[in-house]
Amino acid sequence: MKKYVHLAIASAGFIGFLPKAPGTIASLATTLVFSIIYYSTYRILPELHVSAVCLIGIIGIITAAEVERQRSDDDPSCVVIDEVAGQLLTFLFLPVNISNLVLGFLAFRIYDIWKPFPVRRMESLKGGIGVMADDMLAGLYANLTLQLINRVLLR
Numbered sequence: 001m002k003k004y005v006h007l008a009i010a011s012a013g014f015i016g017f018l019p020k021a022p023g024t025i026a027s028l029a030t031t032l033v034f035s036i037i038y039y040s041t042y043r044i045l046p047e048l049h050v051s052a053v054c055l056i057g058i059i060g061i062i063t064a065a066e067v068e069r070q071r072s073d074d075d076p077s078c079v080v081i082d083e084v085a086g087q088l089l090t091f092l093f094l095p096v097n098i099s100n101l102v103l104g105f106l107a108f109r110i111y112d113i114w115k116p117f118p119v120r121r122m123e124s125l126k127g128g129i130g131v132m133a134d135d136m137l138a139g140l141y142a143n144l145t146l147q148l149i150n151r152v153l154l155r
Helices: 002-010 022-041 046-071 081-090 098-114 127-153
Strands: none
Touching (some): 002 046, 046 081, 046 127, 081 098, 081 127, 098 127
16 A cells, blocks of 8 residues: 555656656646646745645655665656656746746756756766756756746846
8 A cells, every 4th residue: 555655646646657748747737736726825825835845855755766666767757746846846936927837837847858967967866866856956947047037037
C-alpha cells in the first residue's frame, strides 16, 4: 500500500503515466488547479503559496527517491511532482491573471526542456533532490522572467 501512495504522489495522481507529454500535462494541470483555487478564493496569501511550494518540494524529494528505489531507475519518467513544484514556483509573488498564467506555463516548460546553465547540472544530484532540483531551478528562472516582464516591460 505504501508503495502505491508514493507512486500516486510522485506521479501527481498518476498523470505521470499518461503516454504522451506527462510533464507538460502535469504543468498544465498545476496551472489550471492553481488558477481555480485562486479565482475561487479571490486570492492566495503569499505565505500559503510559499508553504505549498516548500511542502510539495519536500514531499517530492521523499516520494521521488522512493519511486527511484522501487523502479531501480534514476529520475523515472512517471515522476512529475517536480513539474508541479516548479510550475507553482513560477507563479510565486506575481499577479494572477491570464497573461501571467499563460506566460508562466510557457516559460516554465521552455526552461524545463531547454535546461540552461546550471539547470542541467542539477540532474546529476542523487536521489529525490536531483529529480526535484532541476525543475525547481527552471521554475525560479521562469519566475524571474515573469517578474522582469511584469516590472519592467509592463510599466
